[in-house]
Amino acid sequence: MEKSYNERLIALEIINDVLENGVFYNASFSKYIKKYNISSRDRGLVSALSYGTVERSIELDYIISAYSSKPVDKLKPYIRNILRMSVYQLMYMDQIPGSAAVNEAVKLAVKKGYGGLRGFVNGILRNIIRTKDEITYPDKDLYPVKHLSVVYSVPEWLAEHYLSEMTYEEAEKMLAYFLEEKDTTIRITGNGMTKNELMLQYDKSGIEYTTDTAFGYALRLTKSGDITALPGYNEGSFIVQNESSMIPSHIAWELIKDSEKEEINVLDVCASPGGKSLLLANLAAEKPEISLRIDARDVSEEKTDSINKNCERLGIDNIYTQVFDACVFDEESKNKYDVVIADVPCSGLGVLAGKCDIKHNASKTGMDELADIQKKIIATVSEYVKPGGYLIYSTCTLNKAENEENADAILGSPEYEKVDIKDMLPEKLKDYVTEKGYVKIIPGNIRADGFFVAVYRRK
Numbered sequence: 001m002e003k004s005y006n007e008r009l010i011a012l013e014i015i016n017d018v019l020e021n022g023v024f025y026n027a028s029f030s031k032y033i034k035k036y037n038i039s040s041r042d043r044g045l046v047s048a049l050s051y052g053t054v055e056r057s058i059e060l061d062y063i064i065s066a067y068s069s070k071p072v073d074k075l076k077p078y079i080r081n082i083l084r085m086s087v088y089q090l091m092y093m094d095q096i097p098g099s100a101a102v103n104e105a106v107k108l109a110v111k112k113g114y115g116g117l118r119g120f121v122n123g124i125l126r127n128i129i130r131t132k133d134e135i136t137y138p139d140k141d142l143y144p145v146k147h148l149s150v151v152y153s154v155p156e157w158l159a160e161h162y163l164s165e166m167t168y169e170e171a172e173k174m175l176a177y178f179l180e181e182k183d184t185t186i187r188i189t190g191n192g193m194t195k196n197e198l199m200l201q202y203d204k205s206g207i208e209y210t211t212d213t214a215f216g217y218a219l220r221l222t223k224s225g226d227i228t229a230l231p232g233y234n235e236g237s238f239i240v241q242n243e244s245s246m247i248p249s250h251i252a253w254e255l256i257k258d259s260e261k262e263e264i265n266v267l268d269v270c271a272s273p274g275g276k277s278l279l280l281a282n283l284a285a286e287k288p289e290i291s292l293r294i295d296a297r298d299v300s301e302e303k304t305d306s307i308n309k310n311c312e313r314l315g316i317d318n319i320y321t322q323v324f325d326a327c328v329f330d331e332e333s334k335n336k337y338d339v340v341i342a343d344v345p346c347s348g349l350g351v352l353a354g355k356c357d358i359k360h361n362a363s364k365t366g367m368d369e370l371a372d373i374q375k376k377i378i379a380t381v382s383e384y385v386k387p388g389g390y391l392i393y394s395t396c397t398l399n400k401a402e403n404e405e406n407a408d409a410i411l412g413s414p415e416y417e418k419v420d421i422k423d424m425l426p427e428k429l430k431d432y433v434t435e436k437g438y439v440k441i442i443p444g445n446i447r448a449d450g451f452f453v454a455v456y457r458r459k
Contacts, residue, residue: 192235244451271296272303350450
């Protein structure tokens with residue numbers, strides 16, 4: 001039966017959504033997969049074309065500009081994105097013949113109503129095929145920011161920002177990691193199948209993985225395919241979770257596991273999709289004598305529904321969800337919780353390996369606004385911690401205004417004191433504790449997302 005869809009046309013629409021209209025990649029991809037009921041086999045090509053093009057778009061624009069008589073930003077949006085997607089194929093998808101990539105690009109131009117520009121599209125792409133080995137990039141020593149921007153496909157302002165946060169070598173290593181990292185980390189929950197049983201199933205199924213992780217309950221899948229089709233998914237034997245985001249819950253458990261209290265109350269204020277709450281609940285199951293209640297809040301029913309679905313799949317019954325804005329003070333929560341986890345909304349500059357659209361949507365102004373929101377959340381939720389209880393602050397970004405400066409502000413409060421957490425961390429993470437006692441993960445140094453964690457005790 002003839003397909004009712006064209007994979008390249010769908011990939012083009014996704015690229016146009018993300019790069020021209022600011023739509024989140026995952027939202028656009030899901031929309032088109034559902035709309036055209038694309039088979040699991042064909043999703044691979046749609047994903048490779050669309051994600052790769054969005055991820056490398058700045059480099060692709062640099063290449064196109066070297067061959068186009070017209071500036072890239074002056075081209076018709078669909079023509080610009082047809083060229084981007086086609087150049088991506090020529091540069092990074094060796095399994096697709098160059099002639100096929102060109103022919104399909106011309107067909108797409110005609111299909112989108114730009115038949116008059118097919119000669120323009122054809123000419124640029126055929127010139128690139130002939131001379132792509134001669135393409136030169138900005139000199140690293142003469143133009144360090146431009147070099148990082150083009151070679152690793154990030155906006156120049158963002159390259160400058162990273163250089164303000166770390167050394168050039170760290171920034172380059174991290175940006176290379178963002179482009180190369182395609183692994184998926186899962187956390188073993190203990191439900192259904194054990195870690196060894198899962199690995200045995202994965203070995204039988206040809207699923208590639210490594211146990212070289214910081215946490216014993218984590219596996220990094222280097223070739224997984226459809227996660228929901230993996231052995232153990234339906235049984236709730238694992239959940240997708242990056243190792244960095246396991247740190248707050250791991251520390252929370254270290255802080256409370258030896259408590260003699262009859263009941264321990266934990267609040268996760270920006271909890272969706274629930275990874276931190278779920279991990280803490282799984283860890284607490286090892287000591288049934290501890291009665292642990294976790295209140296998991298977020299700003300919408302859509303977000304709390306995602307937590308509830310994960311609780312149901314993992315068989316967790318001590319997480320109670322609430323729709324609540326973390327910036328709004330809740331009088332009933334004052335002095336109520338033994339631990340408050342505030343993994344706050346952030347600019348996400350540490351997770352570009354899995355969210356290629358962030359670098360196109362982030363801005364300096366947006367980062368400043370987020371830092372202000374984070375300060376408001378901290379000021380609000382710090383009132384919820386019992387005397388003697390703990391506040392865990394974390395982000396998945398690399399921005400001192402959102403990380404160190406906010407954390408230092410907490411220390412400015414006479415009510416709080418910093419907790420020394422180095423000995424609470426797995427051995428592989430101890431080197432990432434800064435002089436000030438914060439955890440700061442820079443991707444590339446470790447195969448995990450960028451992350452920041454600070455822990456305080458209320459006096």
